[in-house]
Amino acid sequence: MSRLLKFFSSIRLTVVLLGLSVLLVFLATLSQMDMGVRGAQVKFFMSFFALWQYPLGLPYGASLHWIHIPQLGGWSLGGLLMINLICAHFRYFKLSARSFGIGLIHGGVVLLLIGQFITDLFQVDSSMQIELGKSSNFVSRFHDFELAVSEPKNATTESVTAISTSRLKPGSSLQVGALPFTIKTTWFEPNTKLVTDRGPNDPTSTVTQGIWTRMKVGITAADVDNSMEGANAPAVIVELADAQKSLGTWLVRAGIDRESITVGDRTFFLEMRNERQYLPYSIELKNLKHDVYEGTDTPKAFESDVVLSDPRTQLTRRFLVEMNEPLRHGGLTFYQYQMNRASNYTVFQVVENPGVWLPYLACFMVSIGLVWVFGFSLNRFRERQA
């Protein structure tokens, strides 16, 4: 047997990899103090290699921040564990009642790893906000933004051209769709904050059009917030130009009212917003409920009473979305996420994950396998006792 196979199938490697995994999970959890759950997830679990640093948020953070520990990332450890497992089965395992259980366990573990990998790559998290009595047909990405150029067509319809922020590279010029102008990016930051006094080098000094020419506040880059609830406010400065001349320079920032632009007899609106995905169906909020326990502020229940209308299948149905009771439709799942009863709106978290069924299967396999194998052990133990 080749030395390589021997190495990759050894149980010693399993133990070492498991040990490294425990260490990785522990250190990554500590790092969440500094970089948030999502930041740590990307850095440590969705990577092949990571350099851990003692977090500032822990006791003595400032004086121990110099400590660095190199780590194999989640994808390396997951991959190696999988190789290890497969080689070990290839090398040792023969069909017997007991090894059937072990096979089940390990098969399940492999599926879990694959499932998590698929989730890492493909899961998309969005939200949908609906006001009472209104309906919505799009979801917004939690953490991705887009520059939207909309042109009203009639009272209820707009034609929207959306440009993902990844295409807004300073210095690049874009001609998108049928827009009668080009969009030249001169400045872009994925997160910004406002400052009260504009310095001489403030980005706003180049702006010639829109609300920022009338405001006193300036703008500056901010650290990207990677916490679970973290909200970033990207901003971009664009120069629009038609065939002949420049139309002016605008600053567009998330969370600020959209700017209107007139080109000939057409009016456009410019806005930085959470990236939207339009759905072929709509959801209307009929009623919402936010219960608390009597004599406390502890929430007891959140409920959104909605009607889903899907013109494709002519389906119109009423659903009650509440905690632990999501609405599933067309590959998306809508979970009750936030609710504001004073302003009468509800927010759903909307998730699309093609690998969602894998963990269920995996867990079923592992659980059966564990009971199977330990059943054997217990039986042997009892026989010895007897």
Place this chain on the structure above:
Amino acid sequence: MKKHLPLIFFLGLGLLIVLRALSLPLREESAKKNPQGFNFAALAEIPVLANGRIQPFDSMARNSLLILRSKSTLRYEPAEGEPSDYDKMGPLAGPFNSMFGRGVTLPATVWLAELVLHGEKADTRPVFRLDNDQLISDLGLTRKDGFDSKYFSFRQLRGNLAKLEEQASLAGKNKPSDRDAYQQSVLKLYKAVQHYSQLKMTLLPIGFEGSAQKFLADFNQSREAARANPSGNFKDDPVFVAFLDKFSAFLEPARFGVFAIAPLTSPVPVPLAQTEVTKTWLKSGEVLSGVEPISASGPVPEDLQARVLRGRVAEIMDARSFDPAATLWFGLADAFRDNRVDDFNKTLGELGSHLKDRAGPAVRKVPFEEFFNRFEPFYVSLLLYVILFLAVSVAWLAGSSRCLDGARALLVLTFVLHTVALFSRMWIQGRPPVTNLYSSAVFIGWVACFACWVLEHFSRNGFGSMVASVLGFSTLIVAHHLGSDGDTLEMMRAVLDSNFWLATHVTSVTAGYAATFLVGFLALTYLFLGIFTTKLDAKLTKNLEGMVYGGLCFALLFSFVGTVLGGIWADQSWGRFWGWDPKENGAVMIVLWNALVLHARWGALARGRKLMLLAIGGNIITAWSWFGTNMLNIGLHSYGFMDAAFVALVSFWLSQVAFIVLGYFLPARFWLSPAAVGLKEKAETSETTDSGGTVPAKV
């Protein structure tokens, strides 16, 4: 007969303790029917509504004392010649409290009765615990002024409340993690004073004087007059202003009062509330000045306040009569203030039967909860675990199997009591066993105790009993500390309000913690016996290894299934199977660690002593997962920051690391049983079978 002597002795001792604990609530039952002095025993059972649940007055009192002074009873030094109406209150004092310490015990119910019925009377009781020297001196006090150098009364604090408020608002501006010990004490005391003041105005406004029942009569008269004389111009109408005066006196109690006293025949929806609230009970202030829609903690928009007020005045003007429960409570206050014992007891009887009729099945668990409070079965279990420890130690020292039989019987008794306690809690709350950190500690102890009983049943060598005593005791102590900041039967937040997932996910994860701890403590016992005794022989070692192996298998099974069920719950509720939340990471660390130890054993990388040392490592991981993750204060599972717990956690970690280092490096000559732990002997070998696993070599 003689051979059963140890069994009779240990079991008898255990039973004696249980009976002693039971005798008090039983005596109290008779005291209730035949009161001498104020019938506080009956008052303890009066249901009130607070924190979203109906509970006995006694629970309200105990949990309030916990908030103020981290203990559920109150001790004080009676002043010279102080007349005591409460002398006959023996049974209320709790089974073992009166045996130790200075001063006399004032039962929680009696203290709360003083505070609620006659506020000024309670102001001299040393209920505020102050541990920070700087804070004590800032409040113009010295340790000498305090009872036991740390408990102070409201009267002692009263002069310096402005200073406290100023410091608290400073401390409140800091992030929790940036607050120093002084600021934490300030905020804690501030919260305590707030709670105290709110309790004081729960029935009557602060500073209320005269007869409460007469006030009610005046109120009615004033209202009739205002109604009969609607001049149209309310502002200047003296009759209306007189009514409004009385009405306004109860606005603060309506908003800030801690518990509700009057059940309604039909629930009323609360208009204008920020959240959907349906009231089934009213506070005393609400009975007099209308239903309060604004929560005590939230900010109040001014226009809302004005609208609310108009609505409430109209509501009260229309009402015909006040709720009888409020009238009776006011009668209680009058009788208590005037020291009219017979009137007090008579009114109390009427109140009790009125509430039973009015609230019906909603209050059926209240007397049991009160009994549970008094019986304190977890406390009694704690004592039994100590006795169990002593019993096993004696048995081992004497090398007597009879004594071991006695210890085993005691183990069963302890387990039964622990079970009764756990299921009582579950019944009172109507929930699966684990709903918060407190109950997880109780449950871990219970699972461990059960597993130990099973182990002891098979091996009969005392190991199960020993580990049960240590784990049971430690987890109940942890629970005791966790339960020291208020009601442990709190309501579940909406996200967690799912009995199915609480029963499956939370229960199995917690059982996984318990199994991992069990294995770790078995390994610790092994280490102790190996170093300090000559008892550890080959047979015992083999036996112990079997136990550890079995325990590891169960630990892996429970922690894996539990973690996965958590993933499924998260997928059902939030649309993600796995979110890398600290608590989830903690759970997966336990799974990985147990898998590691088992693979190390199967691969013959760690056997005997080394396997035991790895098992001790499980303690470190589990403690992290159970407590450490909550201290990070991030994610869905964080229950709050706990400073003192951090020190405890780090100490526990260090101790475990020390044991592992000791077990690994200690040379053979320092072990009293070196052979059994594999020192001096040749390293073990193992062979691989073709079924892939490995067969254990001889140890």
